[in-house]
Amino acid sequence: MSSHASNLSRRAFGGVVGASATAAALGAAAAPADAAPGTVERPFRAAPGRTAKRPNILFILGDDLGWADLSSYGAPHIKTPNLDRLARQGVRFTDAYSGSATCSPTRFSLYTGRYPGRTAGGLAEPIADRSVGLDPNHPTLASLLRGAGYATALIGKWHCGYLPDYSPTKSGWEEFFGNFGGALEYYSKLGLGGEYDLYEGDVREGDAEYKDLRYYTRILTERASEYVRRDHGGHPWLLNLNFTTPHWPWIADGDEKQSAEIVRRIKSGDPRALFHTDGGSVEKYTEMVQDLDRSVGQVLKALTESGREHDTLVFFASDNGGERFSYNWPLSGNKTSLQEGGIRVPTIVRWPARIDGGQVSHEPVFSPDWTATLLEIGGARPAPAYPLDGTSLAGYLLRGEAPPAERELFWRVRGERALRRGDWKYYRGQGGADQLFDLAADRREQADRAADRPKLLAELRSAWERTDGELLPYPER
Incomplete structure (x- = not known):
C-alpha cells in the first residue's frame, strides 16, 4: 500500500469509527459508499492463531451489478439487507476490482487466475460466438481444487465458450446447471440467438420433454440451496453460483407480460430484443437488485441450516461494473470502460471460522487475486506452466501479515x-x-x-x- 493510502486508512479508520466519523474523514460526497448508515465498522485486521479445516467455498457473482448498488456501499434507494448483513459478518472491500470491464474476460481471469489476454478466449469482450472459449486443457480454480479433494459445481451463467468444445464440465466442475451464453430471457430461457439456453451438465433441458419455465433467479436459488444442504461425503466443496441478475433484459419476478413481449420479438427475428434498449427503469432495476439480495439470503439460510456456515468461506462480488440503471456514485464510467465505474465492484468475504466480522479493507485487489487466495486456502498448487497473475491474500486475511507490497493492477480492453x-x-x-x-x-x-x-x-x-x-x-x- 502506498504511503498516501496508508495515511488515508489511518485518518478514516484509526480506531473503531462510525459512519459520521467516516464522512468527516473522507468528505461528504464519498461517505455513503464507504460506510453503511447506522453501523460501526473497523479497519481490517486478521485474526491470527485461529485454526480451521479447509473451508467450503461459496463464490457468488452478480451480473453487471454496480459498485454502489448495495445499500452497504451507498445506494440510497436500494435495500439489500442480506448482503449488508454478510458484510457486517465479514470484510467489505472498498477498492476491489474485476479482472476486466465485461463478463467473459473477467470470468477467464477468475477461473484461470491470469490476465484475460493470456488466452485467445479472453480476448473476446465478451464471447459472442462458438469460435473461442476456455481451453479445457488450461488449469482452472475448479480443476486445481478438485485435484486437491474438493467437490466442484457451477450453477448459473458460464459465458466462457459453447458446446461442443467448451463447458464447465470440461474445465474442472463436476456438476453444471445453467446457461452458456451471455444473457437469456428470464422465463423462456431463450438466449441471444433464440436458442433455449438452460442445461443440466452438457444436455440442454429443451431437448427433453421437461422445461423449467419459472423465473430464472428462483431456479438458480433453489439449485444452489440444494447443493449447500447436500451431504458431500466429508469432502469440502466449491460452488460457483453465477446469477444473471440484474443483467438485462429488465424483467423482474412476476413480469410475465413483459417476458411474453420480448419472447415474441426474439421469435420474430429481432436480434436486439434481449438487449432491451427500449425498456427498464431505475425502479425496475432496483426491484431486480433487491431480488438478488433476497436470493442470496435464501442460499445463506440454507447454508446455516446445513450446519456448515462456520466452515464455509462465502465470497460475493460483481463480474464487472454497472450498466444503464446502476448507481455508481461517485465513480465515473460503466461496464465496458476501464474507468472506475467499469471495473470497481462490490466485494465481500466472510469465513466465520477464521475472519472477524464488521471489517473494512481499502487494499486494491482484483479478480486474479481471489484465484490465488482460494487455491492457497484450499491447499491446491497452481500449475507451474500457467503462472498466476494474482497475489494470494491468505496471509493478509488469515494470519495478520502485511498487505501485499505495492504492486501494479493491470487492465486492457480494445x-x-x-x-x-x-x-x-x-x-x-x-x-x-x-x-x-x-x-x-x-x-x-x-x-x-x-x-x-x-x-x-x-x-x-x-x-x-x-x-x-x-x-x-x-x-x-
Whole structure:
C-alpha cells in the first residue's frame, strides 16, 4: 500500500469509527459508499492463531451489478439487507476490482487466475460466438481444487465458450446447471440467438420433454440451496453460483407480460430484443437488485441450516461494473470502460471460522487475486506452466501479515488501457490521451494530474506496456 493510502486508512479508520466519523474523514460526497448508515465498522485486521479445516467455498457473482448498488456501499434507494448483513459478518472491500470491464474476460481471469489476454478466449469482450472459449486443457480454480479433494459445481451463467468444445464440465466442475451464453430471457430461457439456453451438465433441458419455465433467479436459488444442504461425503466443496441478475433484459419476478413481449420479438427475428434498449427503469432495476439480495439470503439460510456456515468461506462480488440503471456514485464510467465505474465492484468475504466480522479493507485487489487466495486456502498448487497473475491474500486475511507490497493492477480492453499502482491510476480512454489520477483524492477521475506528474505518468505507461507486451494481441477485425 502506498504511503498516501496508508495515511488515508489511518485518518478514516484509526480506531473503531462510525459512519459520521467516516464522512468527516473522507468528505461528504464519498461517505455513503464507504460506510453503511447506522453501523460501526473497523479497519481490517486478521485474526491470527485461529485454526480451521479447509473451508467450503461459496463464490457468488452478480451480473453487471454496480459498485454502489448495495445499500452497504451507498445506494440510497436500494435495500439489500442480506448482503449488508454478510458484510457486517465479514470484510467489505472498498477498492476491489474485476479482472476486466465485461463478463467473459473477467470470468477467464477468475477461473484461470491470469490476465484475460493470456488466452485467445479472453480476448473476446465478451464471447459472442462458438469460435473461442476456455481451453479445457488450461488449469482452472475448479480443476486445481478438485485435484486437491474438493467437490466442484457451477450453477448459473458460464459465458466462457459453447458446446461442443467448451463447458464447465470440461474445465474442472463436476456438476453444471445453467446457461452458456451471455444473457437469456428470464422465463423462456431463450438466449441471444433464440436458442433455449438452460442445461443440466452438457444436455440442454429443451431437448427433453421437461422445461423449467419459472423465473430464472428462483431456479438458480433453489439449485444452489440444494447443493449447500447436500451431504458431500466429508469432502469440502466449491460452488460457483453465477446469477444473471440484474443483467438485462429488465424483467423482474412476476413480469410475465413483459417476458411474453420480448419472447415474441426474439421469435420474430429481432436480434436486439434481449438487449432491451427500449425498456427498464431505475425502479425496475432496483426491484431486480433487491431480488438478488433476497436470493442470496435464501442460499445463506440454507447454508446455516446445513450446519456448515462456520466452515464455509462465502465470497460475493460483481463480474464487472454497472450498466444503464446502476448507481455508481461517485465513480465515473460503466461496464465496458476501464474507468472506475467499469471495473470497481462490490466485494465481500466472510469465513466465520477464521475472519472477524464488521471489517473494512481499502487494499486494491482484483479478480486474479481471489484465484490465488482460494487455491492457497484450499491447499491446491497452481500449475507451474500457467503462472498466476494474482497475489494470494491468505496471509493478509488469515494470519495478520502485511498487505501485499505495492504492486501494479493491470487492465486492457480494445481501445482502453489502465494500470493502478498504490493510489495512482494511469488511464487512456477511447480518445487516446494519457491521463493520471490520484484515486485517494479523486475517485471520480476528474482531476487529471498528467501535466504536473510527467515522470510518474511515464513510469506507469511503461509498466503497462511491459505487461501488455507479454499478452496476446487482439485479432484483426
